[in-house]
Amino acid sequence: LLPFAIQTIGIINQKVLKDYELFVVNSSDSNSFEQANAGFRKAIGLGTLGSVGPSDSTITKLVAITSGDYNTSLISYNAGGPELSTKSIYPNFLRTNPSYTSEGYAIADVTKYYGWTDVVLLTENSDYGLGLTNSFVPRAISFGTNVRLLVILAFE
Numbered sequence: 001l002l003p004f005a006i007q008t009i010g011i012i013n014q015k016v017l018k019d020y021e022l023f024v025v026n027s028s029d030s031n032s033f034e035q036a037n038a039g040f041r042k043a044i045g046l047g048t049l050g051s052v053g054p055s056d057s058t059i060t061k062l063v064a065i066t067s068g069d070y071n072t073s074l075i076s077y078n079a080g081g082p083e084l085s086t087k088s089i090y091p092n093f094l095r096t097n098p099s100y101t102s103e104g105y106a107i108a109d110v111t112k113y114y115g116w117t118d119v120v121l122l123t124e125n126s127d128y129g130l131g132l133t134n135s136f137v138p139r140a141i142s143f144g145t146n147v148r149l150l151v152i153l154a155f156e
Helices: 002-015 033-045 057-069 100-113 127-142
Strands: 050-052 073-076 093-095 118-124 146-153
Touching (some): 057 073, 057 093, 100 127, 118 127, 127 146
Parallel strands (some): 073 093, 118 146
């Protein structure tokens, strides 16, 4: 995937962009805040106006604060943490996917649509799992759906 992304960015730089250049900051450990933030600061030093990524909400929250310090934009294609919608904390953050809260509401709406009266919720101990759970459970209950069992899986 990375070679394809680099090739695509090269084509965009040659054929589309006039005064700007896209580039990739690659890290062998995509979940490392230090590496993500170092890459972001490097990009800022090169005159970057905005950045795309990271995908993990926890790392994105930290990098988004840094982007605000530099008055640049940060767009994430996957970070769904509902806190990232708080513009007073993350004024320069944009996302291309819904927050986990919206996903939880949508799943609860599906249980209502199909008339499910009892569900078991399997989730994980992560920003995603807990965020989805915190929106799904109250909404499902408001529709009369009984959450019979909530299983939170912990992965290390």
